[in-house]
Amino acid sequence: MAGPDHPAAAAAAHHAVDHADHALHSADAHSGLEHSDESDFDDEPYASDESASLTWISWFCSLKGHEYFCEVPDAFIEDEFNLTGLSQSVNYYVEALDTILDIEDDSNEPQFPEEIEAIDSSAEILYGLIHARYILTRQGLDQMADKYENAEFGTCPRVCCAGSPVVPCGRVDLPERDSVKLFCPSCSDIYAPPSSRYQKIDGAYFGTTFPHMFFQTFPALVPDEPISPYTPRIYGFAISERSRAGPRMQWLRMLPDPLPEHDDDDAAGAHSSDDQSFVEADDGAADELLPTATATATADDALTESMDVGTDRRRDYSSSAAAAAA
Amino acid sequence: MSDKDMDELSSSDSGSECGKYWVEWFTCSEGNEYFCDVDEEYILDRFNLTNLQTEVHYYRDAMDLITDQMNERPMSNEAREQVELSAKHLYGLIHARYIITMRGLAKMVDKYKRGDFGKCPRVFCNNNPLLPVGLTDVPNQKMVKLYCSRCEDIYNPKSRRHSMIDGAYFGTSFPHMLFQTYPSLKPAQTEQRYVPRIFGFKLHAAAELHRWQDEQRELQKRRLGIASNGGNN
Numbered sequence: 001m002a003g004p005d006h007p008a009a010a011a012a013a014h015h016a017v018d019h020a021d022h023a024l025h026s027a028d029a030h031s032g033l034e035h036s037d038e039s040d041f042d043d044e045p046y047a048s049d050e051s052a053s054l055t056w057i058s059w060f061c062s063l064k065g066h067e068y069f070c071e072v073p074d075a076f077i078e079d080e081f082n083l084t085g086l087s088q089s090v091n092y093y094v095e096a097l098d099t100i101l102d103i104e105d106d107s108n109e110p111q112f113p114e115e116i117e118a119i120d121s122s123a124e125i126l127y128g129l130i131h132a133r134y135i136l137t138r139q140g141l142d143q144m145a146d147k148y149e150n151a152e153f154g155t156c157p158r159v160c161c162a163g164s165p166v167v168p169c170g171r172v173d174l175p176e177r178d179s180v181k182l183f184c185p186s187c188s189d190i191y192a193p194p195s196s197r198y199q200k201i202d203g204a205y206f207g208t209t210f211p212h213m214f215f216q217t218f219p220a221l222v223p224d225e226p227i228s229p230y231t232p233r234i235y236g237f238a239i240s241e242r243s244r245a246g247p248r249m250q251w252l253r254m255l256p257d258p259l260p261e262h263d264d265d266d267a268a269g270a271h272s273s274d275d276q277s278f279v280e281a282d283d284g285a286a287d288e289l290l291p292t293a294t295a296t297a298t299a300d301d302a303l304t305e306s307m308d309v310g311t312d313r314r315r316d317y318s319s320s321a322a323a324a325a326a
Numbered sequence: 327m328s329d330k331d332m333d334e335l336s337s338s339d340s341g342s343e344c345g346k347y348w349v350e351w352f353t354c355s356e357g358n359e360y361f362c363d364v365d366e367e368y369i370l371d372r373f374n375l376t377n378l379q380t381e382v383h384y385y386r387d388a389m390d391l392i393t394d395q396m397n398e399r400p401m402s403n404e405a406r407e408q409v410e411l412s413a414k415h416l417y418g419l420i421h422a423r424y425i426i427t428m429r430g431l432a433k434m435v436d437k438y439k440r441g442d443f444g445k446c447p448r449v450f451c452n453n454n455p456l457l458p459v460g461l462t463d464v465p466n467q468k469m470v471k472l473y474c475s476r477c478e479d480i481y482n483p484k485s486r487r488h489s490m491i492d493g494a495y496f497g498t499s500f501p502h503m504l505f506q507t508y509p510s511l512k513p514a515q516t517e518q519r520y521v522p523r524i525f526g527f528k529l530h531a532a533a534e535l536h537r538w539q540d541e542q543r544e545l546q547k548r549r550l551g552i553a554s555n556g557g558n559n
Contacts, residue, residue: 042448157447157481159461159471171449181449182520188532190520191447194484212522213530228479232473234499234506241546245505245512251543253517255535 056102060127065197068153068168068180068206070143072127072134074101086129089175097124100130125175128205131238132173135210139216148214148221156184157191160230160253164223166191169211170203178203183211186223229253347394352417357487359442360470362433362457363422364417369393380420381465388412392420418495419465424501425496434500435508446474447481450518456481457501458492470494473501476513517543545556 023063061069071326076082077100087093093117098104100123111119144167151165164186171178171190180201181190193199215222232239232247237244353361368374369392379385382404390396391413399407415440419455437443438455456472459480470491471480483489505512520531 036544062446110435142416157484159482183520188522188535189521190449192449194447209524214523230478232478234502236498239506241550243506245509247478248546249476251539251546252477253479254539254542256368256538268467274549284440 003211006119013085016124019251027078028192037293040212055148056100056123057127061123065195065201068147068198068201069128069131070140072131076102076134076137076139077130081135083130086126089129090122094248095119096126099123100127116280128202131205131222132170132207132210135206135236136216138215144210144214145218145221153182154194156182158184158187158195160227161186162227167202167211168203168206170206170208173204173207173209175202175204180206185211186220269271334376335482348392348413349417352414357491360488360491361418361421362425362437365429366393368424368427368429369420375420375430378416381419382416384412385416386408388416392417414497415465415492418492421495422460422463422500425500431504432506434504435511438504441557443539444470444484446472446476447484448474448477449551450516450520451476452516454513456493458493458496458503459501460496460498463494463497464497465492465494467504470496475501475505475511476515 047100055074057071057074057171060066061071075198077097090096096119099119135144148167150166153166153168155161156164156166161184162182166182166184168180169190171181179199180203182193183190229250230253241247241250340411349363349366352358353363359425375389375522382388387396387409391409420511434457438457440456443456443458448458453472454474455478456474459473461468461471461480469489470483470493472483473480483491519536520528
């Protein structure tokens with residue numbers, strides 16, 4: 001997972017030779033400066049300054065493809081309570097934690113390259129799992145809200161969501177099962193990230209709970225009314241659902257009309273003393289909704305059917321209209 | 327109409343990157359992966375081009391360019407560019423008409439099977455191949471979108487160069503015409519869907535909406551069952 005440019009790896013490689021501060025190396029590796037061993041020694045007095053400017057966490061979050069991560073504050077990681085149970089799920093737990101917190105431990109024996117690599121990938125997993133916990137806290141949610149408002153996670157690919165921003169989410173909370181997905185609050189569905197570099201990011205680093213916790217906490221961030229769903233048409237005519245290849249998935253994007261007026265109308269109609277007008281009105285609705293069925297039925301049948309249809313009308317309208325138009 | 331010698335002459339002059347003919351060159355140049363090559367006979371049949379003269383500037387020149395009959399009269403760079411743009415526009419409009427003919431559909435089916443139009447980004451569609459579709463048949467209004475036959479919804483193309491193609495070059499009818507013609511290509515629909523959960527517990531509002539949507543699905547199924555019985559009677 002970690003490339004050769006990983007600062008910790010670079011640091012550890014030098015470890016046995018010059019015991020230089022690895023944070024210094026991490027800073028060097030990313031400022032793009034070429035340093036010989038001599039210049040490393042020259043720079044030693046400034047090590048603390050440079051390490052302050054780029055910690056392992058900020059380096060990790062600035063990597064290409066890691067744009068979805070937010071920076072977890074040290075204080076959260078240093079609190080052991082927040083790490084409960086993680087020592088079992090990560091190999092080289094102690095070393096990985098030290099890497100994340102930029103703690104240099106000189107007492108350890110020089111490490112083998114394979115071991116360094118294993119620690120690096122453990123650090124990544126550990127950080128991801130801590131991240132999944134952190135973003136459920138108030139502070140983490142706030143940080144993610146900033147990223148969401150800047151649409152740093154991208155936008156929904158669905159046309160009818162009109163570019164609604166998305167948030168990352170996982171499908172399982174266990175690491176190394178599935179890659180990260182994007183949850184769209186407008187259609188409540190999940191999508192694969194557009195770029196392949198995000199397909200290597202584990203979904204467990206964000207967790208299954210995060211998007212919903214996020215929108216429960218910030219209900220104002222849920223986009224307003226979505227655009228009406230897409231209706232397949234040929235030469236402008238909606239395709240009948242009775243056709244073999246007709247629409248069958250409209251239910252997935254259907255929304256009940258949240259219009260209380262309709263309920264009032266129905267109630268008023270039911271209590272209305274003027275039965276005649278009620279029947280006529282519903283008859284018209286029935287003709288509009290079920291042209292084939294009502295055409296053959298008798299007047300009485302049409303009446304009962306229309307009353308059934310009338311109650312369903314609000315919800316059922318879009319699909320029935322599609323059928324009627326074709 | 328087409329003079330063979332003339333054809334060869336002009337194509338050897340202009341033939342460069344990819345294909346010998348303009349249409350070949352156009353369909354295999356970058357960003358035009360969604361287009362299929364329109365048969366020359368189809369382009370040369372004037373009936374198929376009805377009303378396109380009014381839509382495209384430099385219609386005659388553009389037509390000559392598409393059919394590789396551009397004669398070597400001197401032309402300023404600006405005019406050449408204009409003609410090139412018009413030719414692309416004209417080709418797109420012819421393409422929209424062509425792909426809903428039997429032959430065009432067959433070509434697009436091949437591209438669909440190869441997955442030339444990409445995969446559905448929706449997780450529960452399991453990488454179902456997409457088809458291009460327009461939101462309007464009037465040019466210069468809306469860019470091309472991609473239709474997924476599994477979730478029956480439309481998506482924006484992933485890459486910028488595809489999202490800049492005019493939707494009218496494919497038309498609103500195309501994917502639906504394709505599935506009406508080849509209903510067996512329509513994938514099995516899935517009732518799988520994403521269920522939002524917090525710490526493993528479903529959310530009330532989402533669960534309520536899902537129950538309602540499931541009810542709508544069952545209603546439709548029942549309706550279709552009734553419809554097929556009615557057809558038998």
